[in-house]
Amino acid sequence: MKVNSNFDSLVPNYLFADVARKTNEFAAAHPEQEIIKLGIGDVTLPLAPIVVAFMKKGCDDLRNKETFKGYPEYEGYDFVREAISGYYKRFGVTVQPDEIFVSDGAKSDCGNLPDIFSTDNTVLVTDPVYPVYVDANLMAGRKIVYASSNKENNFLAIPDEKVSADIIYLCSPNNPTGAAYSAEQLKVWVDYALKNDAVIIYDAAYEAFITDDSPRSIFSVEGARECAIELCSLSKTAGFTGTRCGYTVIPKELKRDGHSLHALWYRRQATKFNGVSWPVQCAAAAVFSDEGLLQIRDNLNYYRRNAKLISSALDELGIYYTGGKNSPYIWLECPNGMGSWEFFDHLLQNAAVVGTPGEGFGENGKGYFRLTSFGSYEKTAEAVERIKKLLS
Numbered sequence: 015m016k017v018n019s020n021f022d023s024l025v026p027n028y029l030f031a032d033v034a035r036k037t038n039e040f041a042a043a044h045p046e047q048e049i050i051k052l053g054i055g056d057v058t059l060p061l062a063p064i065v066v067a068f069m070k071k072g073c074d075d076l077r078n079k080e081t082f083k084g085y086p087e088y089e090g091y092d093f094v095r096e097a098i099s100g101y102y103k104r105f106g107v108t109v110q111p112d113e114i115f116v117s118d119g120a121k122s123d124c125g126n127l128p129d130i131f132s133t134d135n136t137v138l139v140t141d142p143v144y145p146v147y148v149d150a151n152l153m154a155g156r157k158i159v160y161a162s163s164n165k166e167n168n169f170l171a172i173p174d175e176k177v178s179a180d181i182i183y184l185c186s187p188n189n190p191t192g193a194a195y196s197a198e199q200l201k202v203w204v205d206y207a208l209k210n211d212a213v214i215i216y217d218a219a220y221e222a223f224i225t226d227d228s229p230r231s232i233f234s235v236e237g238a239r240e241c242a243i244e245l246c247s248l249s250k251t252a253g254f255t256g257t258r259c260g261y262t263v264i265p266k267e268l269k270r271d272g273h274s275l276h277a278l279w280y281r282r283q284a285t286k287f288n289g290v291s292w293p294v295q296c297a298a299a300a301v302f303s304d305e306g307l308l309q310i311r312d313n314l315n316y317y318r319r320n321a322k323l324i325s326s327a328l329d330e331l332g333i334y335y336t337g338g339k340n341s342p343y344i345w346l347e348c349p350n351g352m353g354s355w356e357f358f359d360h361l362l363q364n365a366a367v368v369g370t371p372g373e374g375f376g377e378n379g380k381g382y383f384r385l386t387s388f389g390s391y392e393k394t395a396e397a398v399e400r401i402k403k404l405l406s
């Protein structure tokens with residue numbers, strides 16, 4: 015037998031392993047120093063009380079014969095899809111409940127969605143990029159092309175009319191750059207996709223962090239329903255990284271090659287996915303209740319306050335960065351022309367602060383660095399003081 019030789023084309027990504035190794039070595043050599051991690055890509059605050067209460071209720075239901083639940087529907091329970099549809103309505107976007115697929119998170123969906131497309135399709139991603147989009151498509155043998163996000167376009171890549179693509183991944187607010195597209199910029203991508211008969215897979219995992227008038231959904235842009243699929247996650251919105259729940263929206267009218275993409279995805283999910291557990295769906299619906307939205311806002315504001323601390327320090331230091339405003343990520347230009355690993359070492363050795371070297375996210379990450387706001391306020395404030403002392 016043969017294995018999938020496409021795995022040979024994956025570039026080994028030792029980023030987080032190397033970060034951990036260097037951090038551990040420093041800790042062993044300097045046991046007296048407190049290391050502060052500003053590279054955390056995971057949430058640290060607990061679930062909101064109402065979410066826990068509904069998850070517990072869901073567990074109680076499973077204890078009783080009358081309320082017990084077996085296999086859930088592949089696309090999620092109606093009350094959850096209605097709650098998500100209601101959430102969209104709050105920011106002025108109409109998405110019907112039956113266009114929503116509840117999932118175990120955005121990572122699986124962004125990696126699995128291309129199952130419904132031919133492996134002959136070309137995939138366009140922005141550089142720097144959330145690596146899952148690239149690796150999932152390389153595994154399937156698809157060709158990848160890159161759109162450059164860089165300082166000139168404020169890390170918001172725009173389409174190149176000379177490049178054609180079939181599947182386009184956009185992530186806004188972006189991981190790793192924190193940059194968020196405006197409605198006008200997204201319209202350019204929508205027009206490009208329509209012209210190319212392409213489909214945009216729009217990753218809105220960080221939409222809840224938006225504080226200005228940047229679109230919370232690609233479906234607020236005219237024409238998007240004819241060319242876009244949107245995926246979102248409760249991971250960062252409501253602290254579900256360990257609980258696992260997300261959702262994907264495929265408009266009913268979205269067709270390619272004579273097929274409804276909604277119908278193809280339903281078929282795919284029915285074959286390879288058996289749904290999200292009852293307690294987790296109960297918890298997910300609670301997130302979108304009036305009380306749930308109020309409660310998750312506390313955690314979002316906590317992370318926003320950390321982001322503001324970091325971005326204000328960079329403003330003071332005169333360092334170029336994107337993100338921090340609509341995003342838990344701050345993407346900064348390494349000072350004094352340092353490379354991203356060079357800056358990593360500099361920060362670790364002289365301030366005992368850990369971040370993520372940008373080059374782990376693509377060529378355009380060289381010379382850039384990602385900090386995150388998922389740490390505690392006290393530790394973030396301390397790290398910021400150390401960074402200011404080191405760099406001023």
Ligand code: PLP
Pocket residue numbers: 055118119120121122144185188189217219246247248249254255259260
């Ligand atoms: N999409 C982006 C851009 C992310 O940064 C992440 C997580 O870091 C995910 C998707 C994964 O989300 P989930 O936890 O729902 O799988």
